[in-house]
Amino acid sequence: MANSYTLLADLRAGRCSNTAEVRLLRLWEARNINKRGELMSVEMLLIDESETLVQGCLPAGFQSQFRERLIEGSVYTLSGFDVTRSNPKFRLTDGPVSIRFNEGTAVEKLASTARTIPTEHFRFRTHKQILELANSGRQLPDVIGELRAIRSTITDRIPGAQRVMLTLRVDGDVKVCVSLFDSLALAFHTKLDGYGREPKIVIVTGINPKVVLGGGRDEAESSSKVVHAQKIEPLTIDELNQFVLSAEPQIIEFLCTAKVTEILFGDGWSYIGCSLCSKKLIREETSFTCPSCNETNAVAELKYRVVFSVSDPTGTASFVGFDKEVAKLTQVLASEAAQIVGIGVDARVDTCLPRALADIVGNSYIFQLKLTDFNFTANHQTFTISRIFTTPQMAPNPNFAVQADVDVPILPVLRNVTPASKATGSIGNNVAGEASASDGPPAGRAAAEEDQNAPEEGASKKARVE
Numbered sequence: 001m002a003n004s005y006t007l008l009a010d011l012r013a014g015r016c017s018n019t020a021e022v023r024l025l026r027l028w029e030a031r032n033i034n035k036r037g038e039l040m041s042v043e044m045l046l047i048d049e050s051e052t053l054v055q056g057c058l059p060a061g062f063q064s065q066f067r068e069r070l071i072e073g074s075v076y077t078l079s080g081f082d083v084t085r086s087n088p089k090f091r092l093t094d095g096p097v098s099i100r101f102n103e104g105t106a107v108e109k110l111a112s113t114a115r116t117i118p119t120e121h122f123r124f125r126t127h128k129q130i131l132e133l134a135n136s137g138r139q140l141p142d143v144i145g146e147l148r149a150i151r152s153t154i155t156d157r158i159p160g161a162q163r164v165m166l167t168l169r170v171d172g173d174v175k176v177c178v179s180l181f182d183s184l185a186l187a188f189h190t191k192l193d194g195y196g197r198e199p200k201i202v203i204v205t206g207i208n209p210k211v212v213l214g215g216g217r218d219e220a221e222s223s224s225k226v227v228h229a230q231k232i233e234p235l236t237i238d239e240l241n242q243f244v245l246s247a248e249p250q251i252i253e254f255l256c257t258a259k260v261t262e263i264l265f266g267d268g269w270s271y272i273g274c275s276l277c278s279k280k281l282i283r284e285e286t287s288f289t290c291p292s293c294n295e296t297n298a299v300a301e302l303k304y305r306v307v308f309s310v311s312d313p314t315g316t317a318s319f320v321g322f323d324k325e326v327a328k329l330t331q332v333l334a335s336e337a338a339q340i341v342g343i344g345v346d347a348r349v350d351t352c353l354p355r356a357l358a359d360i361v362g363n364s365y366i367f368q369l370k371l372t373d374f375n376f377t378a379n380h381q382t383f384t385i386s387r388i389f390t391t392p393q394m395a396p397n398p399n400f401a402v403q404a405d406v407d408v409p410i411l412p413v414l415r416n417v418t419p420a421s422k423a424t425g426s427i428g429n430n431v432a433g434e435a436s437a438s439d440g441p442p443a444g445r446a447a448a449e450e451d452q453n454a455p456e457e458g459a460s461k462k463a464r465v466e
Helices: 060-069 127-133 182-195 237-246 323-330
Strands: 019-032 038-047 053-059 075-079 082-085 097-100 106-110 120-123 143-152 163-171 174-181 201-205 252-264 270-274 288-290 300-312 315-322 364-371 383-390 426-429
Touching: 038 060, 053 060, 060 106, 082 237, 127 174, 143 174, 163 182, 163 201, 174 182, 237 252, 237 300, 237 315, 252 315, 300 323, 315 323, 323 383
Parallel strands: 053 097, 315 383
Antiparallel strands: 019 038, 019 075, 038 053, 075 106, 082 097, 120 426, 143 163, 143 201, 163 174, 252 300, 252 364, 270 300, 300 315, 364 383
């Protein structure tokens, strides 16, 4: 239960037990274009009295629990949400964190508030700044300009592309072209019908700048930074959480001493994998297929995949261990801990938690964790264990593979995260408004599982015209 109020600038990684009072500025659906427009999440922008802007995410699995109570412009109190790293690409805010709803999040709409919370906030950029961001995929800024021309390919009841192209004059005689597609194009025409006439000035939010006629620089590069020689540093859980929020995406390992408080059983404790490569097998009509070995009728083996809830004096986290390291810890193979029940595609695993795993709860270990690019994304939920040591046992010194003439960055251990300062050119409106009547607390619980392989672009892109 929430026990005190917090500002968005003071949020730290993990589950927030405090209450934040925010205004919901914008709301939109993020859909996976590679899966026929399947809903991935409902995205939003939130702002508090200190004018801190944070992106929020409502996973598709929790939409029925919260969606109907979320209205743009309203003021809410939020508690019990998860604080995660904001998307390092296609950023809609300047802050390092984002808010993620879960089954225990409490949401209450306020009829009025004594706090002065802005009714709008924009991140305007000059034409020069927009050109610097073009083709980089780093930021989704806002633009304001004089509407000079509209070209539309909207079709009524005829299949085809739905597109609107706006020509805006932004700086002096400098003009930019803004393209709106499909639902955004239709929404623009709906706004025009509501106005009764074409507007003089428009604001477009969340644009993805691109140079389309040549002359632009292609700055798309891999974000991975492989460290060739690096000491494996010990971190607390809080330091680990803050590191993935603040550091650049990279491949790096750390040591973390923590106590196992629970085995998270939501996704089971094992999976049916290939005996050759350990990849999870795909169920066919009459057999299993290995996607890595491309082998039909692959030999199936039961493999560990255990999610540990761990804690130390600084915080909590979820560590995931796979077959080899968990088997060393339990001294029991997954296939010996519980046999596969059934034959062929009907095979399944007994749902009871094996005694060998249950006995781990309450013990402390030294976990060696391997972080990859995935740990620095907004969908990151767990840290992968590469090795496990009992606490009296000292971890061995790492073997360094040093390459000549390679500059190795010195990575600091982050103990605090300083909130990002407001970006140059940002404009905030400090006029506070009142929301409508409050709703009750959320009812029911829903289970949600994100597809980690789904594209992230859809979850962070939005263009809006006012």
